[in-house]
Amino acid sequence: MSSVRRGISQTNFEGMENSYARAGVAAQQISDCLGLKNGYSFEIVLYPLVFQPIFKERIWGGREIERLFGKKLPLGGPIGESWEITDRAGDESMVVKEGGPLAGKSIRWLMENYSREMLGDAQAAAGGRFPILCKILDAREKLSLQVHPPANKAAEMGGEPKTEMWFIANAAPGAELYAGLKRGVTRMEFERKLADGAVAECFHRIPVRAGDTLFLPSGRVHAIGSGLVIFEIQQNSDTTYRLFDWNRVGTDGKPRELHATESLASMDFNDFEPKLVAETFSGDAKIKSRPLVRDRLFDIDQVEMKTGASHSLKPRKLQIAAVVSGQLKVRSQSFIMDLSAGQFCLIPAVLEQTELIAESDATMLWVKVN
Numbered sequence: 001m002s003s004v005r006r007g008i009s010q011t012n013f014e015g016m017e018n019s020y021a022r023a024g025v026a027a028q029q030i031s032d033c034l035g036l037k038n039g040y041s042f043e044i045v046l047y048p049l050v051f052q053p054i055f056k057e058r059i060w061g062g063r064e065i066e067r068l069f070g071k072k073l074p075l076g077g078p079i080g081e082s083w084e085i086t087d088r089a090g091d092e093s094m095v096v097k098e099g100g101p102l103a104g105k106s107i108r109w110l111m112e113n114y115s116r117e118m119l120g121d122a123q124a125a126a127g128g129r130f131p132i133l134c135k136i137l138d139a140r141e142k143l144s145l146q147v148h149p150p151a152n153k154a155a156e157m158g159g160e161p162k163t164e165m166w167f168i169a170n171a172a173p174g175a176e177l178y179a180g181l182k183r184g185v186t187r188m189e190f191e192r193k194l195a196d197g198a199v200a201e202c203f204h205r206i207p208v209r210a211g212d213t214l215f216l217p218s219g220r221v222h223a224i225g226s227g228l229v230i231f232e233i234q235q236n237s238d239t240t241y242r243l244f245d246w247n248r249v250g251t252d253g254k255p256r257e258l259h260a261t262e263s264l265a266s267m268d269f270n271d272f273e274p275k276l277v278a279e280t281f282s283g284d285a286k287i288k289s290r291p292l293v294r295d296r297l298f299d300i301d302q303v304e305m306k307t308g309a310s311h312s313l314k315p316r317k318l319q320i321a322a323v324v325s326g327q328l329k330v331r332s333q334s335f336i337m338d339l340s341a342g343q344f345c346l347i348p349a350v351l352e353q354t355e356l357i358a359e360s361d362a363t364m365l366w367v368k369v370n
């Protein structure tokens, strides 16, 4: 971690100033941003940011997030989710303590003070919140079947749309996802089976292994099966309608609350047997990639790097690099920081030149926020 401090103390601030100017930030904002207005020089600049994870206890969770990624989990109940980048009320990420001059600052503070430098041309979520939510999920048991409302239904039901992507980081043999409907299932049949507790028969099941990816637009009914560790990149929203909980009861012996009416109103009944993302890579022996998502909200690529390979990110674009396996270094001007598997690095849009260097063979998810 000493490399972090060394990297920051050598940061080339003049370069930063130029990049702010090129990003179209007004002179006053540049001086505010660089801390010039009170006679301090170069107090605050943005640079690649890693946040402290926020762990969530879930009855379906486990300890895989610690086993696979070395994250120190609290003792006690099973942990189902590690929220890696979140700007939700009550769940606001803080920059890690090894993370340079902004250590301990929250993403909320960054968005309140530097939203333009953070976002560039990306759109904030409702209330000026950071647009993306990033999580690692550890499902030892299957989750409930659920759906998020599409934009045209969300408003009338008082919720928010939510588009998401799942990248399978680790899968037990026989693990599967549930997404969309089996071909030919009608709404009438679906509703009848829902009332009979047999609706599970209607869902499309997809066997998965590590590296598989599924895109989940709002309106696509879905559930995570047991034995899966997943990197989830999603729209910053928290509206989930639970359709079916496998006839289970919660810790209190009662079934968990379901939202059948809202679910049925949100579901796309023409969404039959969606497919995993195609495994078509392009590149060379050192570095290859494949597109995972092309959406209005975000573009995501999987990047496979051999030791020593480097990958330049886009200039002046809000991006996130999520390390699935291996070790990377992130470098922007003279800022350098190590990234290990399970870490998500936010690259503010104001940065002109950021590069990822593979310290070992590595797999990364590269998110460009639109």
Ligand SMILES: [Zn+2]
Residues within 6 Å of the ligand: 146, 148, 164, 222, 240
């Ligand atoms: Zn979901």
